[in-house]
Amino acid sequence: MAQNEEIRILAIESSCDETAASVVVNGRDVRSNVISSQIDIHTLYGGVVPEIASRKHIERINQVVQQALDEAGMSLDEIDAVAVTYGPGLVGALLVGVAEAKAIAWARNLPFIGVHHIEGHISANYIENPDLEPPFGCLVVSGGHTHLVRVKDYGEYEILGKTADDAAGEAFDKVARAIGLGYPGGPKIDKAARSGDPLAIEFPRGKVRGSEYDFSFSGLKSAVLNYLNEKKMKGEEICVEDVAASFQKSVVDVLVEHSVHAINEFGFRKFAIAGGVASNSALRAAMEEACERRRVHFYRPSPVLCTDNAAMIGAAAYYEYRKGVRSDWSLNAVPNLKLGER
Numbered sequence: 001m002a003q004n005e006e007i008r009i010l011a012i013e014s015s016c017d018e019t020a021a022s023v024v025v026n027g028r029d030v031r032s033n034v035i036s037s038q039i040d041i042h043t044l045y046g047g048v049v050p051e052i053a054s055r056k057h058i059e060r061i062n063q064v065v066q067q068a069l070d071e072a073g074m075s076l077d078e079i080d081a082v083a084v085t086y087g088p089g090l091v092g093a094l095l096v097g098v099a100e101a102k103a104i105a106w107a108r109n110l111p112f113i114g115v116h117h118i119e120g121h122i123s124a125n126y127i128e129n130p131d132l133e134p135p136f137g138c139l140v141v142s143g144g145h146t147h148l149v150r151v152k153d154y155g156e157y158e159i160l161g162k163t164a165d166d167a168a169g170e171a172f173d174k175v176a177r178a179i180g181l182g183y184p185g186g187p188k189i190d191k192a193a194r195s196g197d198p199l200a201i202e203f204p205r206g207k208v209r210g211s212e213y214d215f216s217f218s219g220l221k222s223a224v225l226n227y228l229n230e231k232k233m234k235g236e237e238i239c240v241e242d243v244a245a246s247f248q249k250s251v252v253d254v255l256v257e258h259s260v261h262a263i264n265e266f267g268f269r270k271f272a273i274a275g276g277v278a279s280n281s282a283l284r285a286a287m288e289e290a291c292e293r294r295r296v297h298f299y300r301p302s303p304v305l306c307t308d309n310a311a312m313i314g315a316a317a318y319y320e321y322r323k324g325v326r327s328d329w330s331l332n333a334v335p336n337l338k339l340g341e342r
């Protein structure tokens with residue numbers, strides 16, 4: 001591949017409840033980033049309903065892909081490769097994107113690249129930071145995942161720690177539901193917490209015995225539920241803002257503590273955060289401060305690139321493409337795909 005050759009990748013993401021497509025040039029130059037959210041319909045049920053998600057993806061995918069091409073001012077003739085998230089995620093939802101990407105790549109005789117969703121989240125950091133290159137540490141916190149990762153090189157990852165039970169975003173969503181804020185909980189807790197006192201209630205900091213990098217959020221979630229029940233039984237008022245702020249502080253403290261531990265242990269000079277929860281204002285501020293204090297360069301994507309999108313898949317796919325990675329037509333959706341597996 002010539003040094004200055006432009007590689008234009010059409011990327012598709014449909015692993016959960018956003019139907020998304022994007023055109024990304026050379027991994028970092030996002031020409032379009034179309035996201036069609038299904039949040040309104042899932043809100044009616046208090047969470048993502050997999051069957052509905054698959055059906056909505058089917059209804060929207062062709063238009064979303066066309067819009068991504070239109071906004072990039074490109075036709076399929078100008079695309080060099082097609083990339084798609086093939087796991088982890090909801091199997092029916094993933095299948096829609098995989099089938100769409102395969103169909104386009106097959107019809108146009110284009111290279112086809114399956115991308116790991118978490119690799120996408122991590123790669124979102126490349127988009128706005130032209131100087132960011134591995135190695136670096138990365139905390140990936142989303143609705144389905146909580147991973148502390150050592151990014152050794154493009155596409156080369158070592159998982160240092162992960163959650164033993166709920167993902168961080170899942171804890172936000174469950175607690176938000178319990179205090180009546182609704183779905184999706186993360187942004188609502190973030191907002192409510194701004195007018196609450198993070199020191200008002202002492203919630204536990206989840207630990208996993210024998211593992212300094214793993215996370216556990218189910219105990220914290222139970223502690224919040226117990227607190228709410230106790231208050232209710234005593235007929236006492238609940239201050240939603242204080243519960244939100246105190247819960248959020250418990251989550252953020254643990255995420256930052258483990259990240260700092262990894263920074264010290266592995267000597268990272270660069271540290272990034274990624275995934276939906278990485279748009280949390282308290283986490284961003286606390287991680288930034290922790291990194292600054294240690295003279296570690298801190299990276300975080302803009303909120304629109306933290307939550308699910310296809311630009312991050314296009315960024316990850318570019319580095320796979322350069323390494324010569326190509327998927328074949330037998331590629332299937334893998335709902336529990338592990339990071340680093342192919």
Ligand code: KG4
Nearest residue numbers: 142143144169186187190276277280307308
């Ligand atoms: O990365 P993402 O869009 O989907 C998954 O791959 O899971 O993450 C969605 C998760 C949800 O749990 C949502 O509540 C959480 O990210 N989230 C937040 C915030 N914005 C989204 N959590 C905390 N604070 C936020 N501002």
Ligand code: ZN
Nearest residue numbers: 117142307308
């Ligand atoms: Zn995600």
